[in-house]
Amino acid sequence: MSEKIQEQISAFLDGELPANEAELLVHRLSRDEAMHAKARSFRVIGAAMRNELLQPDPHVLRRRVFKALDGDPSSERLVAPPAWTPLRLARPIVGLAVAGGVAVMAILGLQNIAPQSPAPTTGALVADGGERAPPATYVVPQEPAAASIVQVPIRLTNYLVNHGEYASGLRRAAIHSEIVGYQSDADREDDATDREAP
Amino acid sequence: MPPTAKHLSITMPSLWPAVGALALAVGPLLAFAQSPQDWLARMAEAVELLNYEGTFILMQEGSVESLYIIHRHEGGKVSERIVSMDGAGREIIRHEDEVTCILPDKRSVLIEQRKDVNPLLSALPNYSDKLEQHYAVALSRRGRVAGRMTQVIRIQPRDSYRYGYRLWLDEATAMPLKSQLKDENDEIVEQILFTSIAMPEFIPQAALEPTIDTAGFTWYRPRTNGASPQTGAVAWRAAQLPSGFELSASTVKVMAGSEYPVQHLVYSDGLAAVSVFIEDPKTDTEPMAGFARMGSANAFSLRMRGQQVTAVGEVPRRTVESIATSLTLTPENNAR
Numbered sequence: 001m002s003e004k005i006q007e008q009i010s011a012f013l014d015g016e017l018p019a020n021e022a023e024l025l026v027h028r029l030s031r032d033e034a035m036h037a038k039a040r041s042f043r044v045i046g047a048a049m050r051n052e053l054l055q056p057d058p059h060v061l062r063r064r065v066f067k068a069l070d071g072d073p074s075s076e077r078l079v080a081p082p083a084w085t086p087l088r089l090a091r092p093i094v095g096l097a098v099a100g101g102v103a104v105m106a107i108l109g110l111q112n113i114a115p116q117s118p119a120p121t122t123g124a125l126v127a128d129g130g131e132r133a134p135p136a137t138y139v140v141p142q143e144p145a146a147a148s149i150v151q152v153p154i155r156l157t158n159y160l161v162n163h164g165e166y167a168s169g170l171r172r173a174a175i176h177s178e179i180v181g182y183q184s185d186a187d188r189e190d191d192a193t194d195r196e197a198p
Numbered sequence: 199m200p201p202t203a204k205h206l207s208i209t210m211p212s213l214w215p216a217v218g219a220l221a222l223a224v225g226p227l228l229a230f231a232q233s234p235q236d237w238l239a240r241m242a243e244a245v246e247l248l249n250y251e252g253t254f255i256l257m258q259e260g261s262v263e264s265l266y267i268i269h270r271h272e273g274g275k276v277s278e279r280i281v282s283m284d285g286a287g288r289e290i291i292r293h294e295d296e297v298t299c300i301l302p303d304k305r306s307v308l309i310e311q312r313k314d315v316n317p318l319l320s321a322l323p324n325y326s327d328k329l330e331q332h333y334a335v336a337l338s339r340r341g342r343v344a345g346r347m348t349q350v351i352r353i354q355p356r357d358s359y360r361y362g363y364r365l366w367l368d369e370a371t372a373m374p375l376k377s378q379l380k381d382e383n384d385e386i387v388e389q390i391l392f393t394s395i396a397m398p399e400f401i402p403q404a405a406l407e408p409t410i411d412t413a414g415f416t417w418y419r420p421r422t423n424g425a426s427p428q429t430g431a432v433a434w435r436a437a438q439l440p441s442g443f444e445l446s447a448s449t450v451k452v453m454a455g456s457e458y459p460v461q462h463l464v465y466s467d468g469l470a471a472v473s474v475f476i477e478d479p480k481t482d483t484e485p486m487a488g489f490a491r492m493g494s495a496n497a498f499s500l501r502m503r504g505q506q507v508t509a510v511g512e513v514p515r516r517t518v519e520s521i522a523t524s525l526t527l528t529p530e531n532n533a534r
Contacts, residue, residue, distance in 0.1 A: 158418070158453055159510050160492055161290075161299055161310055163473035166447055166464040174377070174390060175495065175512070 234335045234351050240372035241365065247271050248371060251405070252344075252395030253283070258388040258493055270401040279406045289408050300410050307412055308454050309419040329468040332356055332442040341366060343375040344392045353469070358382040359440035359517045360470045361494075371397065379494050382514055388494035418454035434461055434476050434505075438524040440517055442467035453477075465521060472511035472521050479506040489515055498522045 008017060008025050017025065164175035251268040264283045270276070275294040282288045289300040299308040329335070338350035348366040355362050362384070366376035375395065379388040435445070447464040460477040479485060479501065486499035486508060497510040498518040502525060509522035 155486070156490060156492055156497060156508075156510070157299065157301070158308055158310070159473065159475050159497070159508060160495055161297055161308060162451075162453065162462060162475070163464075163471070163495070163510050165297065165310075166466075166471055166473060174379075174388065175493075 232337070234337050237337070237349060237351055237367055237372060238335070238365075241367050241374055244368075244372040245269075245374065246276060248373065248397055249399065249401050250373065250395055250397045251401065252392050254390055254392045254395075256388070256390055257386075264393075268401060268405050270406060272401075277406045279408070281409075287410070289410055291406060291408055293406075298408070300408055300412060300415075302410055302415075305415045307415050307417045309417065310454055311420055311451075328442070332360065332467050333362075333469060338364075340369075343368075344395055346370070346375060346395075348375055355382070357441065358514060359443075359520075360467060360513055361387060363469075373397075379512065388512075420452045420454055433528055434463065434474070434507075434525050435528045436463070436465060436474070436521050436524045437526045437528075438520065439465060440467075440520060443470075443472065443521070446471070470511065470513050470517075472509055472513055472518060474507065474509045474521060474525065476505050476507050476525070479504070489519070503527065 005028075008021060160175060249270055249272075251266070253264060253266050256263045256265055266281045266283055268279045270278070276292070277294070278292045280290050287302050289298075291298045291300075295311065297308075297310045299310075301308070333356060334352075334354045336352050336354075338352045341348050341350055343366045347369045349369055351363075351365045351367060353363040353365070361382075362380040364378040364380065365374050367373065368375050373395070374390075375392045377390045378386050381387050433448070443465045444467070445463060446466040447462070449462045450459045451462060452458070453460050458478045460475055463474040463476075465472045465474070485501060486506060487501070488499065490497040490499070494512050495510055496513065496515045496518050497508055498515065499506065499508040500522060501507070507522055507525055509518040511518055
């Protein structure tokens with residue numbers, strides 16, 4: 001993908017691409033999956049940089065759509081029907097494509113927050129061999145005691161931790177949550193007491 | 199906690215007419231992005247590659263726990279910390295090469311080294327036609343979770359050897375904001391629901407460090423540096439597997455608290471996974487036998503040829519039992 005195309009995508013997502021170029025770009029995006037993916041990653045970076053992911057502004061998308069339509073970001077234009085003139089008739093044809101592109105990007109985008117990061121199937125998580133300095137709170141492990149052969153509940157937990165590492169990202173997080181959220185024996189006893197209470 | 203992305207849910211309805219009118223103009227793009235497979239692929243990437251932190255509720259077996267998760271992806275490395283906000287107050291911290299599980303109720307800390315990171319990636323769901331032989335994957339309605347609009351995806355198993363899923367994926371990021379794990383009777387086994395979520399650009403290292411004072415705890419960590427090469431002329435393998443399950447990983451490692459290598463096999467159908475652990479029973483003070491359950495995971499243990507065998511996975515009991523009981527020793531060259 002040429003640098004010029006990347007600049008066009010970036011300008012498009014910022015609402016700064018001229019309408020005629022935007023129309024051509026939307027057409028290309030609809031046919032080129034690589035460009036589509038690049039546009040989505042640009043979109044999420046832009047959103048992150050603008051802090052939209054954290055502190056969303058309800059008018060951001062509306063402003064961008066209308067800016068792309070006719071350069072007027074005022075929200076009033078959203079509800080005011082356009083004058084029915086040939087000039088006004090032609091404008092939405094270009095604007096439709098732009099608005100569609102922006103809307104679809106907004107709906108479907110935000111996939112990859114780091115474009116330089118490889119996709120999971122290409123080894124995104126491969127360690128680089130660097131040493132990580134663990135936090136001081138748990139870098140001072142005690143030597144396992146002589147009688148530290150694990151008990152069954154610990155062994156099962158250990159199995160589950162190891163199992164979780166081979167689950168998908170979603171399930172791994174869920175499995176870890178189960179380990180963390182697992183009720184203690186004391187909680188279970190309390191629950192049982194509550195159930196037995198009149 | 200910052201407010202959630204309400205603007206998406208507020209603004210989107212006003213855009214739907216435009217989207218509808220423009221379907222012809224961007225039809226191919228829309229179709230590409232709307233397939234359930236595409237949603238699931240995006241979800242798998244989002245869960246790993248986005249930075250996020252939030253509070254969620256875990257509901258299972260009549261219990262409700264609130265937890266806090268911090269997930270960071272930086273420089274190709276993933277770190278994650280999950281903290282129980284009530285209950286036992288457990289924490290689990292995962293860095294790219296190590297998993298630390300702090301169990302205050304057991305006054306224990308488990309540390310597992312992760313020597314081989316690639317199997318995790320290879321175990322990511324592969325949403326292919328093959329997967330659809332065993333699950334029906336479909337888009338369902340849209341809904342709102344934590345103030346954000348979501349697309350609901352239904353994944354229904356075609357037999358009783360695996361669980362089904364219902365996922366509420368954030369329309370903007372494909373992050374699963376709510377998920378349900380359903381058993382063969384369509385009963386909810388586990389439900390996870392984000393009550394708030396933020397996706398900061400940067401997460402500091404300090405946010406990933408544990409807060410529990412572990413003084414006096416027993417630490418379990420591998421005595422050696424994790425995996426040792428598998429040796430010998432024979433290997434344990436499941437002779438009979440539920441349809442669609444295949445061996446996706448096989449390692450031998452010295453696990454925390456053990457003195458001897460444990461063989462770890464992973465069987466997956468592309469979505470569900472079952473781990474089988476085979477170890478010398480003398481590493482246990484008491485044998486394990488029969489079924490056990492931990493959260494939505496089922497485990498089945500038995501003794502076989504003098505070895506302690508345990509199959510564990512978020513699958514129905516019959517699946518872990520059938521895999522564990524079918525284990526057999528196979529010549530190494532045929533062990534696939």
